[in-house]
Amino acid sequence: MDLRDTPEEAAFRQEVREFIGQNLPDGSARRGARRFEDADREWSRRLGAAGYAGLTWPKEYGGAGAPYSHQAIFLEELARAEAPSHLGVIGLGMAGPTIMAWGTPEQKERYLSKILMADEIWCQGFSEPDAGSDLAASRTRIEDKGDHFLVNGQKVWSSFAHIADFCILVGLGDPDAPRYKNLTYVIVDMHAPGVEVRPLVQITGQPEFNEIFFTDVKVPKENLLGQVGEGWQVAMTTLLHERGTLGFALAATLDVAVRKLLALAKERNVTDPILRDRVAREWVELQALKYTNYRSLTTLTKTGIPGPEGSASKLVWSENNQRLTKLALEILGSHAHLSDGGGYADGYWQDQQLRSRGNTIEAGTSEILRNIVAERVLGLPRSR
Amino acid sequence: MDFSFSPEQEDLRREARAFLEANPSPSMEQLTELGWVGILRSGDFSFLDAAVIFEELGRVLYDGPYVLNEVAAQPGDDVWSIEIDGFVPHLEKVTRVLTADMQGTGAAGETVATVDESLGLGRLSANGTEPAEGTWEDVRRRLLAALALEAVGIGSRATEMALAYAGGREQFGRKIGSYQAIAHSLVDAYVAVELSRSLAYWAAWSVAEQDEQVDLAVAAAKSQAAEAAVLACEKSIQAHGGIGFTWEHPLHRYYKRALWLEGALGYGREHRAQIADSLLS
Numbered sequence: 234m235d236l237r238d239t240p241e242e243a244a245f246r247q248e249v250r251e252f253i254g255q256n257l258p259d260g261s262a263r264r265g266a267r268r269f270e271d272a273d274r275e276w277s278r279r280l281g282a283a284g285y286a287g288l289t290w291p292k293e294y295g296g297a298g299a300p301y302s303h304q305a306i307f308l309e310e311l312a313r314a315e316a317p318s319h320l321g322v323i324g325l326g327m328a329g330p331t332i333m334a335w336g337t338p339e340q341k342e343r344y345l346s347k348i349l350m351a352d353e354i355w356c357q358g359f360s361e362p363d364a365g366s367d368l369a370a371s372r373t374r375i376e377d378k379g380d381h382f383l384v385n386g387q388k389v390w391s392s393f394a395h396i397a398d399f400c401i402l403v404g405l406g407d408p409d410a411p412r413y414k415n416l417t418y419v420i421v422d423m424h425a426p427g428v429e430v431r432p433l434v435q436i437t438g439q440p441e442f443n444e445i446f447f448t449d450v451k452v453p454k455e456n457l458l459g460q461v462g463e464g465w466q467v468a469m470t471t472l473l474h475e476r477g478t479l480g481f482a483l484a485a486t487l488d489v490a491v492r493k494l495l496a497l498a499k500e501r502n503v504t505d506p507i508l509r510d511r512v513a514r515e516w517v518e519l520q521a522l523k524y525t526n527y528r529s530l531t532t533l534t535k536t537g538i539p540g541p542e543g544s545a546s547k548l549v550w551s552e553n554n555q556r557l558t559k560l561a562l563e564i565l566g567s568h569a570h571l572s573d574g575g576g577y578a579d580g581y582w583q584d585q586q587l588r589s590r591g592n593t594i595e596a597g598t599s600e601i602l603r604n605i606v607a608e609r610v611l612g613l614p615r616s617r
Numbered sequence: 618m619d620f621s622f623s624p625e626q627e628d629l630r631r632e633a634r635a636f637l638e639a640n641p642s643p644s645m646e647q648l649t650e651l652g653w654v655g656i657l658r659s660g661d662f663s664f665l666d667a668a669v670i671f672e673e674l675g676r677v678l679y680d681g682p683y684v685l686n687e688v689a690a691q692p693g694d695d696v697w698s699i700e701i702d703g704f705v706p707h708l709e710k711v712t713r714v715l716t717a718d719m720q721g722t723g724a725a726g727e728t729v730a731t732v733d734e735s736l737g738l739g740r741l742s743a744n745g746t747e748p749a750e751g752t753w754e755d756v757r758r759r760l761l762a763a764l765a766l767e768a769v770g771i772g773s774r775a776t777e778m779a780l781a782y783a784g785g786r787e788q789f790g791r792k793i794g795s796y797q798a799i800a801h802s803l804v805d806a807y808v809a810v811e812l813s814r815s816l817a818y819w820a821a822w823s824v825a826e827q828d829e830q831v832d833l834a835v836a837a838a839k840s841q842a843a844e845a846a847v848l849a850c851e852k853s854i855q856a857h858g859g860i861g862f863t864w865e866h867p868l869h870r871y872y873k874r875a876l877w878l879e880g881a882l883g884y885g886r887e888h889r890a891q892i893a894d895s896l897l898s
């Protein structure tokens with residue numbers, strides 16, 4: 234056991250730190266603010282060009298082929314600088330890994346490097362009005378018309394769809410096949426005729442996710458991922474990656490929030506022992522998440538399989554973030570109700586606290602994640 | 618970055634687990650034969666080796682002075698305990714006692730009745746003292762880390778007992794572990810214990826390496842691990858129903874030890890107050 238950087242890791246950390254110092258554009262959006270500005274795209278491009286966007290991706294797909302420890306270090310350094318993350322969250326975290334696992338050589342060639350460079354933005358079309366947690370109930374039709382697929386239906390809660398160029402779409406391929414064998418997974422061009430995006434305003438007042446309507450959308454055959462009827466398996470690959478490669482990105486987000494919380498507590502000169510206790514607890518919880526991720530990472534490095542303890546990272550992170558942001562509002566006192574923060578952090582905490590309520594819903598609700606840990610990690614009998 | 622125990626330490630864990638399952642209450646003589654006594658004083662082992670043993674002892678609810686004797690790390694053949702919050706665990710099983718002013722004193726005094734009957738708490742009577750080796754700062758760090766590791770052992774065992782029970786017991790024609798109210802509550806126990814395990818190992822490493830963050834690490838680990846152990850025991854008792862509430866079932870003994878650990882050297886809030894002082898200064 235050695236929790237310090239190896240000399241090689243330390244050198245990489247130094248390199249990342251220098252890169253961030255020299256390249257973070259002024260006026261790049263505050264981390265946590267989710268307005269997409271030109272500066273964000275420029276920053277994402279620089280990350281892609283320097284090889285940081287796809288650190289763990291193989292070199293042949295434009296990645297750096299680096300070990301996961303580099304990914305962890307990179308994310309820690311981003312958090313330390315409170316720098317925004319890459320704009321292409323869905324492409325990097327979900328579409329890319331899914332294409333790497335299931336895609337044809339042509340698909341890999343066509344899509345992967347553009348994800349890294351933020352040249353093309355992706356969205357995820359999984360949830361439907363009547364199929365949320367129960368993804369297998371998806372009803373959007375992906376009909377095989379011989380020389381193309383014809384897509385009809387509706388998706389909902391689709392983040393980034395309003396700025397996206399492509400969508401990873403799961404839908405009903407064969408209505409007569411049994412559950413789990415009836416789904417098909419395709420890549421859809423968001424600029425194709427028949428695709429309509431309607432932004433939905435969230436609890437924060439910002440339109441971050443959308444409805445997508447598909448009306449007779451023609452999708453070329455070469456956009457199929459996996460086989461017709463294999464959509465469920467392909468989707469599982471996506472979801473595995475959605476919940477975070479070992480949760481380092483989540484820990485980095487929480488790291489930023491804890492740094493800001495400590496700064497706020499100092500700025501407001503918090504002396505109340507109960508508030509101080511709660512501030513300290515959030516710091517402790519962050520360390521627990523971080524070191525649990527390291528434990529899981531070491532297991533992955535040594536055995537090729539991440540340790541089971543990491544499976545709860547998203548669950549833990551979401552609840553920590555909700556508690557922490559509420560604590561920040563309590564520290565703000567009456568300023569908590571002023572949407573611009575009344576001079577404190579520009580409304581950051583008001584926005585973050587409301588946004589945090591989505592954390593236990595998106596990417597698998599906490600109830601579903603507890604089911605998964607209970608059944609797959611703890612081996613408890615299935616609930617159905 | 619390598620956050621795992623060495624293959625030798627994993628061997629030691631296996632050996633310890635097998636031995637302790639057969640001998641949950643070993644004598645100091647048995648432990649000496651195993652070569653476990655004095656490992657912190659010998660230059661050949663690190664606190665991480667001791668950490669493995671401390672956690673395994675927690676799992677079987679070990680009821681002797683070994684851990685405190687190691688943490689005190691005094692020269693000579695005496696068996697030592699440490700006065701904690703005014704009381705001396707296992708007073709009748711030791712020959713000397715270390716106090717926070719770093720004095721060693723003869724183990725004379727009276728044993729008191731305790732909720733956790735395996736603690737053997739005693740109150741020291743006034744008797745001659747002589748200066749002990751080392752600093753209280755170091756002893757306290759080792760002690761906090763050791764208590765955290767013991768708590769991790771207890772929390773893991775309590776969770777395992779609940780999982781085994783919930784996987785077997787049926788009501789309304791179904792395994793009770795298939796009910797989400799039970800399953801999710803055990804997930805929370807598991808997650809809390811695993812998170813605190815990471816903190817406890819971090820603390821153990823920080824003690825071994827005298828890392829600059831050691832005081833934060835041991836405070837975080839002790840507070841979190843003891844609270845997680847209490848939580849795991851409480852969820853386990855609930856998942857067991859009536860049988861978990863009996864004297865006959867071992868759970869209550871785990872619970873009582875966890876409750877003692879939670880308060881030993883200060884409840885969580887006292888450690889968090891220190892953490893806050895350090896972070897907000």
Ligand SMILES: Cc1cc2nc3c(=O)[nH]c(=O)nc-3n(C[C@H](O)[C@H](O)[C@H](O)COP(=O)(O)OP(=O)(O)OC[C@H]3O[C@@H](n4cnc5c(N)ncnc54)[C@H](O)[C@@H]3O)c2cc1C
Pocket residue numbers: 356357358359360361362364365366367389390391392393442591592594595596597598599600601604797
């Ligand atoms: C901010 C945000 C961004 C999102 N982005 C995307 C995106 O980009 N693409 C996309 O496809 N989707 C996205 N989603 C949708 C998200 O994946 C779904 O909201 C989620 O899967 C839950 O589905 P639902 O909303 O239909 O709720 P439901 O599945 O109807 O769930 C309602 C409640 O019932 C509970 N429940 C359901 N089934 C069970 C069960 N078996 N056991 C116990 N409790 C259960 C749930 O936990 C929840 O509390 C996003 C959601 C949010 C909030």
